[in-house]
Amino acid sequence: MDQWTGPDGRVDVARIMAGIREKIRARRDLGLYTDEEVDELTALKLQAFADDAGIDPELLARLMAPNHNWNISTDYRIETHRRGLGARLLLLLKRLVRPWVRLYTDHPLSRQAQINLYLHYLGTNVVRELVRLQVEHAALRNRVDALGKERGGAGEGGRG
Numbered sequence: 488m489d490q491w492t493g494p495d496g497r498v499d500v501a502r503i504m505a506g507i508r509e510k511i512r513a514r515r516d517l518g519l520y521t522d523e524e525v526d527e528l529t530a531l532k533l534q535a536f537a538d539d540a541g542i543d544p545e546l547l548a549r550l551m552a553p554n555h556n557w558n559i560s561t562d563y564r565i566e567t568h569r570r571g572l573g574a575r576l577l578l579l580l581k582r583l584v585r586p587w588v589r590l591y592t593d594h595p596l597s598r599q600a601q602i603n604l605y606l607h608y609l610g611t612n613v614v615r616e617l618v619r620l621q622v623e624h625a626a627l628r629n630r631v632d633a634l635g636k637e638r639g640g641a642g643e644g645g646r647g
Contacts, residue, residue: 520622528622529615536614550607558603561589561596 514520520528530551537547549557565581567574 519626525615525618525622528618529611532614532618533611555604555607558600558607559596560600561593 533551534547537544546557565578565585567577567581569577
């Protein structure tokens with residue numbers, strides 16, 4: 488407990504936080520990220536890609552939401568902006584025609600929804616893997632640099 492207390496006997500929160508930050512930095516230097524940290528880095532990378540592409544931020548938020556409400560749906564509401572008797576007649580006609588229209592539209596729309604979902608997961612997982620590889624690459628670079636310093640320091644010390 489002595490390492491966490493200050494001279495006055497109180498717990499030194501700043502010292503504790505510095506120790507935690509140092510442990511986190513050391514783990515990251517070794518490439519040891521939690522899945523949550525990789526997910527956060529992935530979300531940042533996806534945001535950067537969306538910014539570069541000029542994607543509407545609201546669309547990106549919908550794409551990243553777990554409910555997939557961005558995807559097309561074969562089920563649609565029948566409605567009209569018209570009013571009065573003509574509107575009721577139009578709605579009735581739309582409801583009568585709907586089953587025949589759906590014979591031709593449901594299959595391609597369903598297939599497109601599946602393709603959209605697959606490409607969404609594929610893109611997200613490719614970016615997640617890219618982030619994992621970047622983290623691993625940075626960790627390996629840090630290890631190589633550390634080994635180079637150890638060898639350089641030992642070589643210089645042996646010469647003198």
